[in-house]
Amino acid sequence: MIRVQNLKKTFGSFTAVDDVSFDVAAGEIFAFLGPNGAGKTTTIKMLTTLLKPTSGSIQLDGLDPQTHQNQARQRFGIVFQDPSLDGDLTAYENMQIHAVLYHVPHKIGKQRTEELLKLFELWDRRNDQVKKFSGGMKRRLEIARGFLHTPRILFLDEPTLGLDPQSRNQLWTIVKKVNETERVTVFLTTHYMDEADRVAHRIGIIDHGKLVTQGTPAEIKQQTDTQTLEDAFLKLTGNTIRDESADPAAAMRQFAKMWQQNRR
Numbered sequence: 001m002i003r004v005q006n007l008k009k010t011f012g013s014f015t016a017v018d019d020v021s022f023d024v025a026a027g028e029i030f031a032f033l034g035p036n037g038a039g040k041t042t043t044i045k046m047l048t049t050l051l052k053p054t055s056g057s058i059q060l061d062g063l064d065p066q067t068h069q070n071q072a073r074q075r076f077g078i079v080f081q082d083p084s085l086d087g088d089l090t091a092y093e094n095m096q097i098h099a100v101l102y103h104v105p106h107k108i109g110k111q112r113t114e115e116l117l118k119l120f121e122l123w124d125r126r127n128d129q130v131k132k133f134s135g136g137m138k139r140r141l142e143i144a145r146g147f148l149h150t151p152r153i154l155f156l157d158e159p160t161l162g163l164d165p166q167s168r169n170q171l172w173t174i175v176k177k178v179n180e181t182e183r184v185t186v187f188l189t190t191h192y193m194d195e196a197d198r199v200a201h202r203i204g205i206i207d208h209g210k211l212v213t214q215g216t217p218a219e220i221k222q223q224t225d226t227q228t229l230e231d232a233f234l235k236l237t238g239n240t241i242r243d244e245s246a247d248p249a250a251a252m253r254q255f256a257k258m259w260q261q262n263r264r
């Protein structure tokens, strides 16, 4: 469903994504795991037509997103770190706007909205303004909205950033359920090892722009002869994933993102 070969992105003399190759099969949940600044967002932006690769190739459901932008965009849904809901509108209205933008026929749009708001446990609050929602509810609504046009692939960039553990759990339970019921392929990025371990069928570990390994969580632990992904990461990169968040600049960046997300 996703095929990436020798993907590279440079910004001036800096290489953010360095010769990355991987495949994601249809119906799979694939987690791109790595510390802040590893190149996860840059990769997801290239996959979703928002950034042009410096070199390498991408195929989404057999299409090159560079040459078939519109057809590729119809095939995926995307939830970015920056929130894009309209806080003054209700949950239902936010869904309806998306249906119009994606040319979902009116009747199907209404049906999907009801189905998804129920699935994401937001139906009872459908007529409330989104600015009154908690962080977890907003994130669930963004993801529900990403599913509205029945995409074949859903991209989630750090979907649980800034959420409390209970909201994180709830969100993953629902994403797994939708993955199973709708057979949607999910590509997500996270720097939470436990989430990748629990949710993903397969994982790619990225560090300083390079894919250091990929496989099922069990395979990666076996390869590295470790019990946890945390230890596997340490063995593969010589760093703990938390080192970067101890860096004041990275911590500030993280804080700014979380603040932005919770503002709306």
Ligand SMILES: Nc1ncnc2c1ncn2[C@@H]1O[C@H](COP(=O)(O)OP(=O)(O)OP(=O)(O)O)[C@@H](O)[C@H]1O
Pocket (backbone or CB within 6 Å): 011, 014, 016, 034, 035, 036, 037, 038, 039, 040, 041, 042, 043, 158, 253
């Ligand atoms: N437009 C840009 N110009 C220059 N450098 C950039 C640009 N976009 C990203 N970078 C750099 O590329 C590297 C990878 O960034 P990226 O956002 O992909 O990391 P990430 O793994 O997604 O981390 P985070 O979750 O913190 O966003 C970082 O060092 C970042 O500063």
